[in-house]
Amino acid sequence: MMRKRTKYGRYALNVFAGLGLVYLFAPIFFIVAFSFNKPKGNFNIAWQSFTFDNWLHPFAEQSLTHALWKSLEIAAVSTFVSTILGSLIAVALSRYKFRGSEGINLFLVLPLTTPEIVLGSSLATLFLGQNFIDFGMTTIIIAHIMFQVSFVALTVRARIRGFDWTLEQAAQDLGATPIRTFMKVTFPLILPGILAAALLAFALSIDDFIITFFNSGPVQTFPLQIYGASRVRIPPQINVLASMILFLSVAILMTGTIAGMRKSAEKQATAKKFKLLHRK
Amino acid sequence: MTETVVRKNRIARNADRVGMGAMIIASVCLVALGAHWVIGPMVSVVVLALFLVLGSVLGLAVKGGPEARRLLAPYGLLKPGMLWLALFFIAPVWSLLRISLSTKESRFSVQYNFSWAFQNYSTAFRDFGKQFEHAFVYAAIATVLTILIGYPLAYVIAFRGGKYKNILLGLVVIPFFTSYLIRTIAWSTILADRGIVVRVLHAVGLENVFEWMHIMDNGKLLNTPAAVIGGLTYNFLPFMLLPIYVSLEKIDTNLVNAAGDLYSSASRAFRKVVFPLSIPGVFAGTLLTFIPAAGDFVNAQFLGNPNTTMIGNSIQDQFLKQNNYPVASAMAAVLMVSIATLVLLYTRIFGTEDLA
Numbered sequence: 001m002m003r004k005r006t007k008y009g010r011y012a013l014n015v016f017a018g019l020g021l022v023y024l025f026a027p028i029f030f031i032v033a034f035s036f037n038k039p040k041g042n043f044n045i046a047w048q049s050f051t052f053d054n055w056l057h058p059f060a061e062q063s064l065t066h067a068l069w070k071s072l073e074i075a076a077v078s079t080f081v082s083t084i085l086g087s088l089i090a091v092a093l094s095r096y097k098f099r100g101s102e103g104i105n106l107f108l109v110l111p112l113t114t115p116e117i118v119l120g121s122s123l124a125t126l127f128l129g130q131n132f133i134d135f136g137m138t139t140i141i142i143a144h145i146m147f148q149v150s151f152v153a154l155t156v157r158a159r160i161r162g163f164d165w166t167l168e169q170a171a172q173d174l175g176a177t178p179i180r181t182f183m184k185v186t187f188p189l190i191l192p193g194i195l196a197a198a199l200l201a202f203a204l205s206i207d208d209f210i211i212t213f214f215n216s217g218p219v220q221t222f223p224l225q226i227y228g229a230s231r232v233r234i235p236p237q238i239n240v241l242a243s244m245i246l247f248l249s250v251a252i253l254m255t256g257t258i259a260g261m262r263k264s265a266e267k268q269a270t271a272k273k274f275k276l277l278h279r280k
Numbered sequence: 281m282t283e284t285v286v287r288k289n290r291i292a293r294n295a296d297r298v299g300m301g302a303m304i305i306a307s308v309c310l311v312a313l314g315a316h317w318v319i320g321p322m323v324s325v326v327v328l329a330l331f332l333v334l335g336s337v338l339g340l341a342v343k344g345g346p347e348a349r350r351l352l353a354p355y356g357l358l359k360p361g362m363l364w365l366a367l368f369f370i371a372p373v374w375s376l377l378r379i380s381l382s383t384k385e386s387r388f389s390v391q392y393n394f395s396w397a398f399q400n401y402s403t404a405f406r407d408f409g410k411q412f413e414h415a416f417v418y419a420a421i422a423t424v425l426t427i428l429i430g431y432p433l434a435y436v437i438a439f440r441g442g443k444y445k446n447i448l449l450g451l452v453v454i455p456f457f458t459s460y461l462i463r464t465i466a467w468s469t470i471l472a473d474r475g476i477v478v479r480v481l482h483a484v485g486l487e488n489v490f491e492w493m494h495i496m497d498n499g500k501l502l503n504t505p506a507a508v509i510g511g512l513t514y515n516f517l518p519f520m521l522l523p524i525y526v527s528l529e530k531i532d533t534n535l536v537n538a539a540g541d542l543y544s545s546a547s548r549a550f551r552k553v554v555f556p557l558s559i560p561g562v563f564a565g566t567l568l569t570f571i572p573a574a575g576d577f578v579n580a581q582f583l584g585n586p587n588t589t590m591i592g593n594s595i596q597d598q599f600l601k602q603n604n605y606p607v608a609s610a611m612a613a614v615l616m617v618s619i620a621t622l623v624l625l626y627t628r629i630f631g632t633e634d635l636a
Contacts, residue, residue, distance in 0.1 A: 013432055013435070017437070020433040021452070023514075028455045028458060030470055031458055034469070045472065085364055099296050112568075114571075115615060117595055117615070118376070118616045122372035122375065122376035122609075124599070125378075125609060126372040143368070146369055149365060210592075214599065223460065226459065230461075242462045245459070249454075249457035253450055257450060
């Protein structure tokens with residue numbers, strides 16, 4: 001009796017999880033489906049008829065395409081800078097024991113526990129009171145780097161937490177210069193963590209709306225363009241570009257997962273071989 | 281001669297103090313400059329101090345020998361990022377607080393005079409009390425909902441995913457690779473008055489139940505408080521699910537088996553073993569969900585109506601449309617301080633040391 005009940009409980013939970021996945025994908029299904037819609041009028045929100053037109057002309061909405069390029073440009077620059085700044089912090093925190101490291105750890109969490117609207121509006125008050133920089137690309141990039149640095153530092157720190165820093169000493173004992181040690185030993189080993197953090201920072205920058213909204217001036221990024229246009233028109237190209245970004249990210253995610261699986265499989269295989277050798 | 285050597289050694293031995301002190305002084309200089317705390321000729325004095333401090337640390341690193349360099353190294357690595365955060369995170373908060381206590385010269389002026397103008401705060405509370413209430417209530421309900429949806433999902437993936445674990449986790453994350461705004465607009469299409477959900481509910485006859493539960497309002501689903509809360513729940517679900525997953529994944533399944541071997545029922549094993557071990561995940565997830573949800577204005581804008589606006593909508597409107605920076609800053613400051621207070625209280629009560 002008891003057994004049966006727990007079995008039903010098991011089923012119920014799995015069904016709930018399945019429904020959860022359906023819920024997660026509901027809007028995604030709509031976004032992709034409506035990229036094949038031929039809308040009547042300016043708003044692509046009611047289903048009319050199936051067409052490939054939008055996919056054949058994904059860049060037909062010039063202002064949208066332009067905004068997407070701007071977003072990519074901003075994300076590239078801000079990710080580059082924030083990855084360097086954040087990784088340096090992460091290396092300092094995990095490589096060295098030093099006075100004040102706990103304070104730094106706490107300080108790094110602060111930007112993450114501050115609502116975006118506060119970050120955005122406060123940064124805008126800073127830029128309002130000066131005449132060095134106008135609102136535009138520069139202010140957006142500064143804002144993005146500001147919130148990316150913490151994310152990068154925490155991600156890299158988590159990834160290199162178990163790193164064996166004595167390897168550096170070993171390299172130096174074998175006569176490597178500090179620079180050579182860094183290039184040949186340290187950097188290759190912490191690179192995967194840095195790349196993961198950079199990918200996260202890039203995604204955050206591309207999708208950021210609230211902070212950018214306060215600091216953009218006349219510049220239109222992809223989310224800002226969608227926001228501004230959504231009152232007058234929602235062209236199907238929005239759905240096409242969104243689906244493209246989605247498929248591209250899924251492809252990147254999948255190559256990453258597959259590479260990771262292959263690597264762990266290889267590791268297991270070598271470990272097995274090693275064991276077999278020793279058994280003989 | 282020997283005296284100077286001894287002194288030099290003492291500085292070299294305490295190089296870490298010098299490094300930390302230099303970092304703090306440089307940060308304070310940048311905050312003062314950025315927030316217009318200092319004006320006129322004082323600016324050049326502060327700039328000079330900034331360069332002097334950084335220069336002297338550089339000098340110590342060059343002259344101080346390997347021991348001093350080793351002690352200085354972490355601060356050198358920290359400095360670029362920390363100074364960036366000082367100038368573009370701390371200084372802005374400072375200037376936000378200053379503007380929130382300033383008055384405008386005239387309605388269209390861009391000049392502000394700092395005058396301890398606390399009336400901005402009373403205006404913020406008087407005119408936007410409702411919006412504060414909405415922000416905190418909606419965000420709290422959405423956070424509870426993300427736990428109710430996210431926890432079972434994370435549980436199933438972590439304990440029953442088997443070799444599909446990574447794929448399932450990928451499936452959970454994939455929807456969030458589309459733009460935040462587009463997702464929210466898609467929800468407004470789904471929940472629209474003649475949209476699929478309303479029609480299905482009508483056909484099945486659940487409309488009355490939903491009306492009774494105050495989820496629907498006169499046959500409408502879109503532009504109700506429920507839609508705003510639903511949007512918040514959807515958009516911040518991964519911030520709850522992923523930390524819970526991480527903490528569940530770490531649990532040694534042998535512990536659960538041991539509980540079973542000791543004649544614990546499955547539900548009791550969950551209550552006594554699994555759930556307590558997953559609390560750090562729920563804790564982190566709650567912060568990561570509640571904080572951005574309370575400051576959000578996108579969901580209220582696309583899924584709500586003029587009576588469901590949250591404090592984010594008001595800050596955005598006062599700041600960017602009305603150019604009423606003092607009151608907008610006062611609202612942002614109140615939001616920041618109340619969230620910080622809530623986080624501190626929450627950490628005190630449920631706290632785990634491993635927040636990050």
